[in-house]
Amino acid sequence: MFSQLDIRQRFEGRMWFFQLSIFVLLLILLLRMINLQLLQHEGLMLQAENNRLNVVPILPTRGTITDRFGTGLAVNHISYRLTMIPERIEDMDALMTQLTSMMQWTPNQVKRIKKRIKRSRKDRPVLLNDKLTWQQIAPLSARLHRFPGLNVQAGTHRFYPYKELTSHLIGYLSLARNKDLEQGYLRSEYIGRSGLERSFEKRLHGTLGSQQEEVDAHGRRIAVLQQQPSSMGQDIRLSLNVRLQEVAAKVMGKRTGAVVILDVHNGEVLTLLSTPGIDTNQFTLGLEQKQWQTWLNDSQRPLLNRTTQAAYPPASTWKLVSSFAGLRHHSPLAMRSTQCKGFIQLADRKMRCWKRRGHQKVNMHDAIMHSCDVYFYELGDQLGMQNLSSEARLWGFGEATGVPLPPESRGHLASNMQHLHNGRERHWSRGVNMITAIGQGQTTVTPLQMARFAAAIANGGDILRPHLEAGKEPEIIRHVNINPEYLKRVQESMYAVANKPGGTAYYRLRHAAWKIAGKTGTAQVISMSQNDDHKLNRAPEVDKHKDHAWFMGYAPYKNPKIAFAIIVEHGGHGGSAAGPIAKAIVKELAAEESKP
Amino acid sequence: MISVLRRMDKILIICLLSLFILSLFVLYAAVHEGDIAVFQKQVIFWCIGLLGFLCVCFVPLRLMGLLAWPAYLLALLGLALVPLIGDVHMGARRWLDLGIVAFQPSEMMKWALMLMLAHWFASREPNTWVNFLVPLMMSIVPAALIVIQPDLGTTLVLLFAAVAMLIASGFAWRWILYAIAVSPGVLYVLWHNMHSYQKQRVLTFLDPQSDPLGSGYHVIQSSIAIGSGGFWGKGYLEGTQGRLHFLPEQHTDFIFAILAEEGGLIAVTLLLVLYGVLISRILTIAGHAHSRFGALLSTGIASIFMLYAFVNIGMVSGILPVVGVPLPFVSYGGSALLTMLGALAIVMRVAIESKGNIPWQRPSSPLS
Numbered sequence: 001m002f003s004q005l006d007i008r009q010r011f012e013g014r015m016w017f018f019q020l021s022i023f024v025l026l027l028i029l030l031l032r033m034i035n036l037q038l039l040q041h042e043g044l045m046l047q048a049e050n051n052r053l054n055v056v057p058i059l060p061t062r063g064t065i066t067d068r069f070g071t072g073l074a075v076n077h078i079s080y081r082l083t084m085i086p087e088r089i090e091d092m093d094a095l096m097t098q099l100t101s102m103m104q105w106t107p108n109q110v111k112r113i114k115k116r117i118k119r120s121r122k123d124r125p126v127l128l129n130d131k132l133t134w135q136q137i138a139p140l141s142a143r144l145h146r147f148p149g150l151n152v153q154a155g156t157h158r159f160y161p162y163k164e165l166t167s168h169l170i171g172y173l174s175l176a177r178n179k180d181l182e183q184g185y186l187r188s189e190y191i192g193r194s195g196l197e198r199s200f201e202k203r204l205h206g207t208l209g210s211q212q213e214e215v216d217a218h219g220r221r222i223a224v225l226q227q228q229p230s231s232m233g234q235d236i237r238l239s240l241n242v243r244l245q246e247v248a249a250k251v252m253g254k255r256t257g258a259v260v261i262l263d264v265h266n267g268e269v270l271t272l273l274s275t276p277g278i279d280t281n282q283f284t285l286g287l288e289q290k291q292w293q294t295w296l297n298d299s300q301r302p303l304l305n306r307t308t309q310a311a312y313p314p315a316s317t318w319k320l321v322s323s324f325a326g327l328r329h330h331s332p333l334a335m336r337s338t339q340c341k342g343f344i345q346l347a348d349r350k351m352r353c354w355k356r357r358g359h360q361k362v363n364m365h366d367a368i369m370h371s372c373d374v375y376f377y378e379l380g381d382q383l384g385m386q387n388l389s390s391e392a393r394l395w396g397f398g399e400a401t402g403v404p405l406p407p408e409s410r411g412h413l414a415s416n417m418q419h420l421h422n423g424r425e426r427h428w429s430r431g432v433n434m435i436t437a438i439g440q441g442q443t444t445v446t447p448l449q450m451a452r453f454a455a456a457i458a459n460g461g462d463i464l465r466p467h468l469e470a471g472k473e474p475e476i477i478r479h480v481n482i483n484p485e486y487l488k489r490v491q492e493s494m495y496a497v498a499n500k501p502g503g504t505a506y507y508r509l510r511h512a513a514w515k516i517a518g519k520t521g522t523a524q525v526i527s528m529s530q531n532d533d534h535k536l537n538r539a540p541e542v543d544k545h546k547d548h549a550w551f552m553g554y555a556p557y558k559n560p561k562i563a564f565a566i567i568v569e570h571g572g573h574g575g576s577a578a579g580p581i582a583k584a585i586v587k588e589l590a591a592e593e594s595k596p
Numbered sequence: 597m598i599s600v601l602r603r604m605d606k607i608l609i610i611c612l613l614s615l616f617i618l619s620l621f622v623l624y625a626a627v628h629e630g631d632i633a634v635f636q637k638q639v640i641f642w643c644i645g646l647l648g649f650l651c652v653c654f655v656p657l658r659l660m661g662l663l664a665w666p667a668y669l670l671a672l673l674g675l676a677l678v679p680l681i682g683d684v685h686m687g688a689r690r691w692l693d694l695g696i697v698a699f700q701p702s703e704m705m706k707w708a709l710m711l712m713l714a715h716w717f718a719s720r721e722p723n724t725w726v727n728f729l730v731p732l733m734m735s736i737v738p739a740a741l742i743v744i745q746p747d748l749g750t751t752l753v754l755l756f757a758a759v760a761m762l763i764a765s766g767f768a769w770r771w772i773l774y775a776i777a778v779s780p781g782v783l784y785v786l787w788h789n790m791h792s793y794q795k796q797r798v799l800t801f802l803d804p805q806s807d808p809l810g811s812g813y814h815v816i817q818s819s820i821a822i823g824s825g826g827f828w829g830k831g832y833l834e835g836t837q838g839r840l841h842f843l844p845e846q847h848t849d850f851i852f853a854i855l856a857e858e859g860g861l862i863a864v865t866l867l868l869v870l871y872g873v874l875i876s877r878i879l880t881i882a883g884h885a886h887s888r889f890g891a892l893l894s895t896g897i898a899s900i901f902m903l904y905a906f907v908n909i910g911m912v913s914g915i916l917p918v919v920g921v922p923l924p925f926v927s928y929g930g931s932a933l934l935t936m937l938g939a940l941a942i943v944m945r946v947a948i949e950s951k952g953n954i955p956w957q958r959p960s961s962p963l964s
Contacts, residue, residue, distance in 0.1 A: 010766040015883045019876055025906045026872050032913050036823040037861045044823025052836045216840040
């Protein structure tokens with residue numbers, strides 16, 4: 001069929017076909033390479049870089065908070081993090097059992113950790129446990145070589161050396177939430193949630209740094225290519241005197257209450273104590289839900305900052321406001337005296353003085369010194385609600401003080417007129433005016449407002465914005481126009497409260513290191529019958545029905561330095577419950593001053 | 597002996613030595629931060645291989661023809677034994693343990709079939725049913741045995757090489773169309789005999805992005821490696837994809853990506869040209885062969901080289917499915933290198949015998 005020549009020719013023809021096929025196939029490959037290496041080069045180059053580079057954030061160190069003498073109130077402690085790369089673990093269950101006993105994890109923690117491992121990438125480090133102390137991590141750290149895939153890293157965590165003492169003032173931190181991520185925070189960053197940690201968040205936080213790392217396909221770091229260091233947050237020195245706060249807390253003991261001490265000249269806060277406090281370190285050490293619930297449900301309400309967030313009836317301390325109103329409006333009573341028989345008759349009601357036998361003949365000076373209720377019932381009746389409330393507004397009540405500790409209560413002042421349900425207004429009844437004048441009506445004030453009021457009395461009428469930073473320019477919100485003579489009269493009366501026999505705080509404060517001018521107050525918690533004689537002086541059986549004790553004022557009387565407001569919840573009488581705290585404070589201050 | 601060396605084809609020698617040098621450079625780049633022993637082993641394999649190459653150059657082609665039937669039958673026996681007593685490795689049963697060495701009958705069958713078909717067609721006329729169907733069965737039976745192992749890559753290489761032999765032996769194109777027409781049926785049987793991991797590979801090939809961390813990961817990462825190389829490459833030992841282990845099997849099947857990443861389009865073009873010259877030269881040698889057996893054998897070998905190079909580069913660059921075929925002369929692997937060098941030596945022998953008589957040997961018979 002085929003001649004040799006045919007076969008030969010056909011074979012040569014087929015060789016040409018093969019040569020052509022080779023050319024075509026190689027051309028296809030070359031075109032593919034040109035496509036990848038020239039046309040797609042940019043994009044693929046970028047992908048190769050993304051593969052290779054891992055940008056790791058460097059968290060900034062948070063600025064510290066110290067008191068006016070440099071004592072640390074919020075500091076950074078070295079702590080350790082335990083991480084794991086799950087894909088390098090051979091026997092996960094055995095390891096978890098071992099770690100649980102070594103790290104003393106609770107079953108709840110173990111559950112949480114296991115869940116986190118399950119949800120995470122197997123080739124990247126997973127955080128197992130944060131904020132470990134050296135004591136906790138040391139046993140594991142020493143045997144780390146026996147646990148491939150585990151890693152221990154050093155970092156810092158926030159520590160509050162004074163715990164409960166400064167908890168409300170300093171506040172606490174917690175990890176960023178979804179809302180914070182929108183503002184550029186990272187999920188692993190801690191953010192101030194309350195107190196100064198929150199108010200000064202921007203200054204304390206510092207700026208994030210970053211590190212460009214070369215990583216391999218398993219996410220292991222091969223080399224550090226570039227580093228943009230983080231910058232530490234600003235350190236803040238407070239005006240606070242933590243020793244003073246300690247002294248106040250010591251005298252306060254287990255009782256609930258608040259102590260505010262201000263510098264009368266520049267509004268610096270020297271003490272801002274609210275008891276009971278909470279150990280805010282538990283937030284940074286990983287707060288258990290149970291603990292939070294306990295705090296939340298505690299009848300003593302430890303989460304409440306009583307200095308700014310709690311508003312109390314001002315009780316007899318309010319008699320100072322009423323006195324200023326009376327003097328300003330030239331009330332007839334302000335210049336003369338009245339007779340206190342222990343009560344005043346208002347139609348069919350008896351408005352009682354705290355002293356059943358009465359104070360007999362009292363003028364304004366005596367009424368403040370002895371805290372006579374009848375005198376101020378009459379004064380309030382003469383002044384009316386409008387004068388009382390507007391006087392209170394002048395002295396900074398009913399408005400936020402502007403201290404950088406939100407949220408702040410404004411307290412409450414009765415409106416000038418009574419608003420009725422039908423939308424009309426009418427004058428308050430005489431009885432309401434009367435009890436408002438002695439601080440028992442609707443009026444509520446915060447201890448900080450009260451301290452600022454005391455400071456204004458001491459400095460001649462300047463309402464200051466309380467602030468917490470040492471050396472900050474003082475800010476005068478307004479100057480209260482008051483005749484200096486009138487002011488002097490009230491100051492002298494306040495002096496008499498603590499230093500003249502018969503003054504309501506004389507017994508407790510007569511030997512104080514500095515001469516104190518002040519005013520006591522005893523706020524009724526449950527209203528006691530004004531008519532039922534035999535119950536009047538009976539001591540309440542239950543603590544929580546006892547009166548709140550106020551003491552506010554300033555010291556030293558001549559050349560004042562500090563103003564204070566003290567409230568002891570259910571403390572009983574103002575002079576005896578709150579007075580000793582003031583005495584301890586001035587003792588401490590006098591001792592500090594006498595030191596070189 | 598001198599005369600044999602003198603008759604060697606110079607272009608083939610240059611191509612071989614260029615591939616030798618290139619492969620060592622690329623292999624070193626692939627393993628220099630990891631298992632350097634791999635590189636040392638491959639150097640030893642090359643030394644053994646080149647020595648073997650020289651030895652095979654002295655074996656007369658006639659003897660090869662005599663080996664055709666025994667080699668083919670032995671390989672077939674081995675393939676038949678694999679399902680019965682073979683070792684399971686990575687989910688596939690491919691290896692026969694002969695006590696001293698593990699032996700892969702499918703690898704042997706590729707070359708035995710070439711030998712067999714070249715021997716068959718050397719003395720037979722094309723375009724007859726008997727001469728068409730017998731070699732077809734000779735190819736399909738081992739292909740069927742290999743596909744059930746399963747080893748998709750080798751099966752395809754085997755079938756394509758068989759078709760190439762049909763073309764080379766001078767069958768009319770319509771006969772070749774008959775052979776190709778069978779392929780849809782073959783594909784159907786193939787698909788149903790594939791393991792799920794192989795089906796997955798084919799499916800992933802169609803859409804590599806669908807499984808970026810699984811099978812598609814290989815192709816995506818190698819494409820990134822190739823593309824990021826650009827025109828000039830990242831520089832020798834400067835590639836990041838390989839160095840940081842983003843490339844899988846970077847010293848075996850995916851070694852081309854290392855070359856492309858570090859050497860860029862320049863190095864890629866060099867390698868493609870090198871392959872082109874080598875294979876083209878083999879075909880030229882086949883065209884000038886004094887024996888039809890030698891001519892057909894050379895053509896078969898050229899087609900296998902071409903298939904390997906095309907399929908390997910095609911799969912690494914993402915235009916073909918990942919079937920596990922080495923890059924000729926460059927990928928790490930002793931047995932693949934030795935068999936390829938052996939095959940190239942046979943071509944060299946064809947070239948030697950076509951350059952006139954060798955004194956101590958009978959003159960080759962002219963084209964029979």
